[in-house]
Amino acid sequence: MATSAIDLPRVIMTDAAEALRAEVREFIASELATGGFRPTVDSWLSGVDPAFSKRLGERGWLGMTWPARYGGQERSTLERYVVIEELLAAGAPVAAHWVADRQSGSNILAFGSDHLKEMILPRIAAGECFFAIGMSEPDAGSDLASIRTRARRNADGDWVVSGAKIWTSNAQHCHYAIVLVRTADKDDRNRHAGMSQLVVDLASDGIAINPIAILDGTQHLNEVVFDDVVVPAAMLLGTEGDGWRQVTAELAHERSGPERFMSTFALLEEYFQLVRATAASDQLELLGMLSARFLALRELSTRVAGELDRGALPNVAAAMVKDMGTAFEVDSVDALSTATVPERGAGAGDGFPDLLRLAQLHAPGFTLRGGTNEVLRSIVYRGLEGA
Amino acid sequence: MTKTDADVIAETIAQIVDGVRSDRAAPELDGGFDAELWLVLASSGMTAVGVDDALGGSGGLAQDAVAVVRALARAAAHAPVAEHAMAASWLLESVRREMPSQERPLAIVTGPDLRFDPTTRLLSGSADSVPWADAASGLVVVARAEHGSWVCLIEAAAAEIVPGTNLAGESRCAVVLDVAVEAGDAAPLDAGQPEEVQARLALIRATQIAAVVDETLRRTLRYCDERAQFGRTLNNFQSTRDALAELAGEAAVVSALADRALGDLTTDRERFPVTVAAAKIRASLAARRTARLAHQLHGAIGFTREHPLRLLTTRLWAWSNEAGNEREWSQWLGRHLVSQERLWTTLVGGRVFAPDR
Numbered sequence: 173m174a175t176s177a178i179d180l181p182r183v184i185m186t187d188a189a190e191a192l193r194a195e196v197r198e199f200i201a202s203e204l205a206t207g208g209f210r211p212t213v214d215s216w217l218s219g220v221d222p223a224f225s226k227r228l229g230e231r232g233w234l235g236m237t238w239p240a241r242y243g244g245q246e247r248s249t250l251e252r253y254v255v256i257e258e259l260l261a262a263g264a265p266v267a268a269h270w271v272a273d274r275q276s277g278s279n280i281l282a283f284g285s286d287h288l289k290e291m292i293l294p295r296i297a298a299g300e301c302f303f304a305i306g307m308s309e310p311d312a313g314s315d316l317a318s319i320r321t322r323a324r325r326n327a328d329g330d331w332v333v334s335g336a337k338i339w340t341s342n343a344q345h346c347h348y349a350i351v352l353v354r355t356a357d358k359d360d361r362n363r364h365a366g367m368s369q370l371v372v373d374l375a376s377d378g379i380a381i382n383p384i385a386i387l388d389g390t391q392h393l394n395e396v397v398f399d400d401v402v403v404p405a406a407m408l409l410g411t412e413g414d415g416w417r418q419v420t421a422e423l424a425h426e427r428s429g430p431e432r433f434m435s436t437f438a439l440l441e442e443y444f445q446l447v448r449a450t451a452a453s454d455q456l457e458l459l460g461m462l463s464a465r466f467l468a469l470r471e472l473s474t475r476v477a478g479e480l481d482r483g484a485l486p487n488v489a490a491a492m493v494k495d496m497g498t499a500f501e502v503d504s505v506d507a508l509s510t511a512t513v514p515e516r517g518a519g520a521g522d523g524f525p526d527l528l529r530l531a532q533l534h535a536p537g538f539t540l541r542g543g544t545n546e547v548l549r550s551i552v553y554r555g556l557e558g559a
Numbered sequence: 560m561t562k563t564d565a566d567v568i569a570e571t572i573a574q575i576v577d578g579v580r581s582d583r584a585a586p587e588l589d590g591g592f593d594a595e596l597w598l599v600l601a602s603s604g605m606t607a608v609g610v611d612d613a614l615g616g617s618g619g620l621a622q623d624a625v626a627v628v629r630a631l632a633r634a635a636a637h638a639p640v641a642e643h644a645m646a647a648s649w650l651l652e653s654v655r656r657e658m659p660s661q662e663r664p665l666a667i668v669t670g671p672d673l674r675f676d677p678t679t680r681l682l683s684g685s686a687d688s689v690p691w692a693d694a695a696s697g698l699v700v701v702a703r704a705e706h707g708s709w710v711c712l713i714e715a716a717a718a719e720i721v722p723g724t725n726l727a728g729e730s731r732c733a734v735v736l737d738v739a740v741e742a743g744d745a746a747p748l749d750a751g752q753p754e755e756v757q758a759r760l761a762l763i764r765a766t767q768i769a770a771v772v773d774e775t776l777r778r779t780l781r782y783c784d785e786r787a788q789f790g791r792t793l794n795n796f797q798s799t800r801d802a803l804a805e806l807a808g809e810a811a812v813v814s815a816l817a818d819r820a821l822g823d824l825t826t827d828r829e830r831f832p833v834t835v836a837a838a839k840i841r842a843s844l845a846a847r848r849t850a851r852l853a854h855q856l857h858g859a860i861g862f863t864r865e866h867p868l869r870l871l872t873t874r875l876w877a878w879s880n881e882a883g884n885e886r887e888w889s890q891w892l893g894r895h896l897v898s899q900e901r902l903w904t905t906l907v908g909g910r911v912f913a914p915d916r
Contacts, residue, residue: 178811182822194910261903437903444902447893456893461885463892463906464840467833468816470907475815492808550797552804556780557794 178489183478189254192247196258199231203264211263211438211523213531216431217541218392219265220345222302228259228266229299234273238281242289243297249481253474257430263438267392268345272296275425276303276350280371283410283418288371292348304343306351306372306396307419310336314547316352316419317363321398323353323370331355331370331403336395339541343381343394346374351398352415367415371407378402388533421485426542428476428490433469433497435538436504439531440466442524443508455511462504469497488555495548498538505535564619565626568608572630575599589728592694593637594663600627601661606640610648615658621645625821628763629770635870637729639691641763642667646756647699650710654746659697659712666695666715668734669756675702675709680745682711685735688881692732693722700736701748701756708753712744725881727873758835760882762820765835765842768878769814772842772849775871776806779853786858793856802852809845816841830908836892843879843888850875 185193203209209224228234236252238244259266277296280288295301312318321335333353343349349372356366374381378401383391410418440462447455473493479486509528539545579596600606609624610616628641647665648658659665670686682702692698695715702709719735780803783793793799820838823831850872854861861868879885899905 178807179814180811182818184822184826190909197904197910257907261907441902444896448897451897453890456897457886457889458893459896459902460836460889460892460894461840461844463896463902464837464885464889465844467819467837467906468812468841471815471819472812489811492804492811495804496808496812546801549801549804552807553800556803556807 178492180472180475180479180486180489183250183474185250185254186248189248189251192251193254193258195231196233196255200258200262200264203227204262209263209265211441212265213263213438213527214435214534214537215263215438216260216266216270216435217341217534217537218390219263219267220342220392221265222268222299222345224265225269225302226299228269229297232297234269234299235277235293235297238277238293238297242281243294249477250474253430253477257434257470260430260434261437261441263441267342268302269296269299270431271305271341271346272301272303274429275305275422276348278425279350279369279418279422280409282421283369283414284371285406287406288409292371301348302342302346304340304346304349304374304394304396306337306340306349308337308339310338310395313339314544317367317416319352319354319367321351321353323355323368323403325405326402329405331405331408333370333372333398333401333403336397338393338395339384340381340394340396341392341541343374343396344383344391348372349374349396350409352419355412355415364416366413367419368412369409369415369418370403371409372398372401372403373407376401376403386534386537388530420487423543424476424480424485424487424490427494427548428473428480428486429493430470430473432494432542433466433473433500435498435534436501436531437466439508439524439527440504442527443511446524458507458511462500462507465500465503469493469500473497488552491543491548491551491555494542495545495552498545501538502535505531565622568605568623568626569630571603572600572605572627573634575603575605576631576634576636591637591730592639592664592691594694596636596638597664597694598662600638600640606643606661606664607648607658609644610658611652614652614655615661616648616652621821621825625766628766632767632770632874633774635727635874639664639666639694641767642690642760645763646759649759650699650701650752650756651712653752654710654748656712656744656746663696664691664694665697665699665712666690666692667756667760668692668698668700668736669753669760671703673700673702673736675700675704675711675740675745677704677709677745677747680740680742681738682713682740682745683737685733687733688723688725688731689734691730692718692720692734693730698734701753704747707750708748709745710748711740713738713740725877727870727877729874729877754832757883758832759824761839761888762817762824762835764878764882765813765817765820765838768842768846768875769810769817771871771874771878772806772813772845773810775849775853775868775875776803776810778868778871779803779806779856782857799856802856806849806852809849813838813842813845827908832895833892833906836888836895839883840885840888840892843885846875846879 232245233255235244236247323331323333351370351372355368378399380397382395384393476489604617607616608619609621612618624644643664646667673684675682700711717738721733725731786793816838820834823834904911
């Protein structure tokens with residue numbers, strides 16, 4: 173193997189990206205001043221606010237990298253990175269559009285027909301169309317190749333879908349899901365063959381969305397049951413039988429972003445305010461150490477974004493970001509939980525106890541969603557073998 | 560991928576080190592300063608890379624100097640180009656002092672007890688754990704004066720030097736000074752320069768750690784591909800793969816952040832103190848984790864003095880504590896951060912729009 177396993181080039185934020193950062197900060201400051209949102213942890217899962225999403229769309233901050241004719245701004249991946257990291261740092265409610273903007277839209281742009289692109293992308297960019305991920309199933313979590321949801325052609329050539337997806341974040345608020353289905357029977361010699369992706373309108377007849385409460389009692393996750401749901405032929409995404417390859421391409425986008433180590437940033441910012449008031453040396457040390465770990469992850473993550481801009485698919489580095497990033501989030505919760513917790517109403521940092529409770533109850537999900545850390549490590553190892 | 564200047568430098572260094580070592584009857588992996596290697600490096604211009612050629616350096620960029628430092632770290636070479644070029648020579652360069660001969664290294668001496676009196680020109684005090692002072696021709700000393708700090712260049716022979724070593728057997732000396740500095744060999748430092756010396760020393764160690772973490776990963780991958788137990792090579796076991804993936808993650812993240820700190824040194828002076836502190840913290844954390852994982856994966860053989868793994872892991876342990884360990888830098892960084900209004904904007908930079916909080 174080469175001298176270094178992963179050695180991605182440094183990324184320089186352009187003046188345009190920094191100008192954009194200033195715009196986003198100004199927007200966030202005005203939102204906070206007018207009560208547009210309340211900062212929270214894990215806001216990209218639980219902060220569903222369609223009106224906020226629409227305000228982002230109006231500013232051109234959704235679908236930013238896409239062509240103008242599909243409602244995009246033709247910005248770079250790094251410029252998009254700046255916008256989303258600013259929103260995450262502020263704990264802004266970005267959950268409604270998150271999946272559509274991050275991966276469904278890009279997936280449609282990469283593999284979709286002109287019809288699909290024209291129909292869907294401008295609406296995502298406007299902040300009016302939200303997507304859910306239809307990958308995991310009750311018997312296919314980490315082992316995605318074991319999915320059983322089946323789509324068969326009917327006499328009109330349309331698809332009829334039967335089966336169930338699970339852990340589908342915010343499906344109750346979404347317009348569509350990209351559903352990974354079997355369009356051919358399972359072949360034990362080629363487990364990845366015979367799968368396809370369908371863009372399914374979640375208002376279709378035969379769909380039941382059953383909420384699943386997570387530890388904090390909120391219902392962001394769902395089971396989505398498909399009972400002979402008719403999906404028009406035109407809603408096939410990409411090529412029949414090519415679903416596995418398309419899903420794999422989607423995952424570099426899904427795994428390398430700043431949300432994989434910033435779910436708890438709003439908590440860290442509150443802790444910072446608390447430490448400013450106490451100036452206790454052990455608390456300062458913890459602040460410094462967590463900040464260093466954060467900066468290291470951000471450095472690797474921005475380099476992955478730079479690679480995506482160049483058209484590469486750095487799946488190994490993306491898996492590393494998610495593995496180490498989510499471990500950092502969980503470590504942060506544990507460490508901050510053992511740091512002194514102030515009395516409520518203590519002034520600076522008084523949002524800390526509430527955010528800490530929420531972060532603690534959300535923490536188990538960090539290292540599970542989007543591929544468990546065990547799966548990610550096996551991806552990293554296979555990448556090393558091939559290096 | 561095309562070869563960069565840094566790649567060419569790395570290959571050249573590896574060839575030089577191999578060449579010098581293969582001429583020897585027994586490889587001297589321990590022991591003191593490798594004078595022979597130093598001379599070959601000096602004669603090929605590798606000891607003064609990144610130093611202004613008008614002042615007797617070889618020119619080139621800080622990135623090139625780092626390529627030399629990384630390659631020497633991988634090779635566990637006893638040749639302190641890092642301190643010589645990236646700290647001592649840089650400091651002389653910054654006061655426009657011409658470089659002494661490159662035949663032996665310069666050592667950098669810092670510490671809270673060092674004093675310089677510009678009137679009497681007397682340099683006094685002592686410092687511990689000075690890298691390679693016993694190998695140096697000259698000492699570049701940063702000392703406090705009544706107003707501000709000064710840099711002084713003195714002959715090493717003018718100092719009392721008590722040899723010692725770190726865990727890896729690298730020279731770390733006690734230095735006692737009581738010497739009159741010649742005119743022209745002392746210069747006042749600008750505000751911020753003494754802090755930059757500390758930051759550079761931290762950057763040097765973070766960079767070396769990144770190189771050695773990566774080298775440890777490389778060798779451990781190879782070992783796990785060769786060693787068989789229970790009828791399978793170690794890399795067939797899931798727990799081994801898990802550990803190797805973790806090692807690879809540490810290597811990637813530490814090199815990325817050390818490289819960012821190096822970049823900020825030349826292009827973003829405002830962020831440099833934050834990134835270099837973060838780089839040393841993260842490097843020290845990675846160093847300990849890497850040494851632990853690599854020893855576990857190597858089993859008992861890696862625990863023997865004979866096995867070369869120790870050349871890497873003893874450096875990782877020693878360097879994680881040198882130039883400020885992760886706890887010291889974390890305290891510094893925490894203090895620095897809380898002197899600012901917001902965490903996020905301080906970590907990332909850019910214009911601040913402060914909402915009412």
